[in-house]
Amino acid sequence: MLQPKMILCDLDGTLVDSVPDLTFCVDAMMERLGRAPRGEAAVRTWVGNGVEKLVCRALTGQLEGEPDAADYSLAYPLFLELYAENTYTRSILYPGVREGLDFLASAGYPLGCVTNKAAQFTEPLLTHLGIRERFTLVVSGDSLPRKKPDPMPLLHAADHFGVMPAEALMIGDSVSDVKAARAAGFGIICMSYGYNHGEDIRDSNPDAVIDSMVELKGLLAPLA
Numbered sequence: 057m058l059q060p061k062m063i064l065c066d067l068d069g070t071l072v073d074s075v076p077d078l079t080f081c082v083d084a085m086m087e088r089l090g091r092a093p094r095g096e097a098a099v100r101t102w103v104g105n106g107v108e109k110l111v112c113r114a115l116t117g118q119l120e121g122e123p124d125a126a127d128y129s130l131a132y133p134l135f136l137e138l139y140a141e142n143t144y145t146r147s148i149l150y151p152g153v154r155e156g157l158d159f160l161a162s163a164g165y166p167l168g169c170v171t172n173k174a175a176q177f178t179e180p181l182l183t184h185l186g187i188r189e190r191f192t193l194v195v196s197g198d199s200l201p202r203k204k205p206d207p208m209p210l211l212h213a214a215d216h217f218g219v220m221p222a223e224a225l226m227i228g229d230s231v232s233d234v235k236a237a238r239a240a241g242f243g244i245i246c247m248s249y250g251y252n253h254g255e256d257i258r259d260s261n262p263d264a265v266i267d268s269m270v271e272l273k274g275l276l277a278p279l280a
C-alpha cells in the first residue's frame with residue numbers, strides 16, 4: 057500500500073469528462089469561422105494541454121499543427137467567449153470520482169488539483185460540480201509561468217503543502233501528467249478512461265493504472 061503525504065488530482069479526463077462542452081465550443085467556433093465542425097472523437101484526442109493548444113489543434117486538425125496567426129487571433133477570443141458560457145453545461149464527474157474523493161478526504165490526505173485548464177474555467181467548473189472545496193490548493197494552466205508536462209505546478213504544490221516530492225502522488229490521465237510527475241519526483245497513478253491523445257496511457261508506464269477512483273481504496277493506506 058502507498059502512503060503519500062499529499063495527493064494532486066488532474067482535472068480533465070481524470071475527475072471530469074469535459075469533452076462534450078469542449079466539443080460544443082470547438083464546433084461552434086468552427087461554424088462561426090465558416091468552417092466544418094471537428095466532432096467529439098477528434099476533440100477527445102486534443103484535450104490536455106490547455107485552451108490555446110486546443111484552439112491550434114482545432115484550426116489545423118492536427119495535434120502539433122501551427123495555425124495561421126490571423127486565424128488564431130480570430131478564433132481564440134471566440135473560443136474563450138463560447139467556453140465561458142459552456143464551461144459546465146455538458147460536463148460531468150466520472151463514475152467513482154465522488155466516492156474516491158470521499159475516501160481520500162476521510163483517509164486524511166491533503167488534496168490539490170493541478171490542471172492545464174485556465175483558471176477562469178477551472179474554478180467555475182469545480183464549483184458547479186460541487187468539488188471545489190475538496191481541494192485546499194488549485195493550480196490552473198495559467199497560474200504559473202509553466203504548465204504540465206513541466207514539473208513546476210507539481211513542485212509548487214509540494215512546496216505549498218510542505219511535502220517532499222518523493223512523498224507526493226499525482227493522479228492523472230495523460231502523458232503530460234506522467235512526465236510532470238516523473239520530472240518532479242512524484243509517484244503517478246493514471247485513470248484508464250481519460251484523454252491521452254488517442255494513446256494507451258499504459259505505454260507511458262505510470263506506477264499504476266486504474267479504471268475508477270474507487271480503486272484508490274485498495275492502493276492507498278489511510279494517513280490518519
Ligand SMILES: O=C(O)COP(=O)(O)O
Nearest residue numbers: 068104105106171172173
Ligand atoms: O487541456 C486542458 O485545458 C486541461 O487538461 P487537464 O485538466 O487534463 O490538465
Ligand SMILES: [Mg+2]
Nearest residue numbers: 066068069229
Ligand atoms: Mg487530464
